[in-house]
Amino acid sequence: MTHGISNLSIIPVRREPSEKSEMVTQILFGEHFEMREQMVGWTNVKLAYDGYEGWVDTKMITPINARTLSKIENSASAITSDIITIVPVNDEQNLMLVAGSTLPVWRPYLKQFSVTRDTYLATGDVLYGDIKDPREVVIQQSLKYFNAPYLWGGRTPFGVDCSGLTQVIYKMIGIQLPRDASEQVKIGTALSFVDEAEPGDLAFFDDDEGNIVHVGIIWKRNKIIHASGQVRIDNVDQFGIFNIDTKRYTHKMRVMKKIIKQNGTD
Template sequence: MNYGISSLSIIPVRKEPSEKSEMVTQILYGEHFEIREQMVGWSNIKLAYDGYEGWIDSKMITPLTPRTWNKIERSPFAVTGDIFAIIPVNEEQNLMLTAGSTLPVWRPYKKEFSVNKEKYKLNGEVFYGELKDPRNIAIKQALKYFNAPYLWGGRSPFGIDCSGFTQVIYKMIGIKIPRDAGEQVKHGMALSFVDEAEPGDLAFFDDEEGNIVHVGIIWKRNKIIHASGKVRIDNVDQFGIFNVDTKRYTHKMRVMKKIIQSNGTS
């Protein structure tokens, strides 16, 4: 088995091995993956974080040895919190990290992480270990994405979809959930009433066939943060999402889920 890691800010993952193919997700900086199949110019990968599979341009891969893979797997999990972070590599080059990027082999006492043999310093906001107030952190981070444009398959402030948004926010508070809303809905405890929801809980919405097609993050009473056209704040009740601009319901409520427990674990 071959392994790789993203040493780029964002790597698009395609459904098929073609630049014209649909982008199904993105790999953020520091996320590592298995290389399952290779063909001319393309590699089929499986992300270690969420098991998502797809095709990426082989030129974008930074190879990992099995030893480095194992070292990353054993190291503390650390994630960037700043919406953007610039890290100098040398006098001529910088790394740009978006919120939710992984910092492999994070050493908190040195504020340092490493990719293969290269070490980098980061003085910005980093989340790792058990967090004291994960709900407050989730909302604080979610609001940083306000007005970020919607992008199918996106997971960054440059463009993000509804389930990419919820997944990355939960990643920052140390809770791993699947990539797609239809899988995210299978996690957590269902709530009976909107009034039971707390900041950071997830709300899921379906279509006329009962398919989960949308997800958002409950903020305060009857408010939801979600990616629809852009990351926005709308009203929410037992019927669904009420768009504050168009003054109409846009998404039909299916269920609300409590995934964050009182101690911050899932």
């Protein structure tokens, strides 16, 4: 089999095939991937969602055949929006899903989803189909991550980096973003003035060499939700992010982007 899926809450993806290697991202439950190369105990994968590549512990992979892959790719899916969703497997076991997990082969009227041959009944709140007010959803979901610790490569409410936060939040409204801020900045329409920004727009920040190194979500006027040490709310203006605790600028503004259109599509 050449493809796999995450049947676990989180699968760490590492730069090199070693537990000591840097974690570059995480695969959330229900996300699938191509298996490209294998070494003893490790598999190199390419994520279907964003094309990110890295190494995962082979024991964590649930292989899927071509028929299952086709079914997943050609069926609707839902996204969990609760911080934690507990899905019963049987009388003794549960699945623990973090916010932003994918529920493949979604059957909305039954609230059921399928992974390989197993079918589960979804619990809690899920998002799927056309989102009526995507900007409101972005802000509601972003605020759930408030005080989540910063974690390089993280994509969950229990550890997240700046672009992991924006990617997963936008995933909830059906907009697919690349994994890194340096790639996310290439999407959408640039805004000329800070006052043009609406809740849910993204702001990008660069270093002294002009490299995009940070991204955050505009909340209300002159406020930004971003992951820096933790998911926090700070002030933002044309100069950058002004940390309300240290009373100094921490990130230099590069550009603000409108990705959500009025109808919720990018």
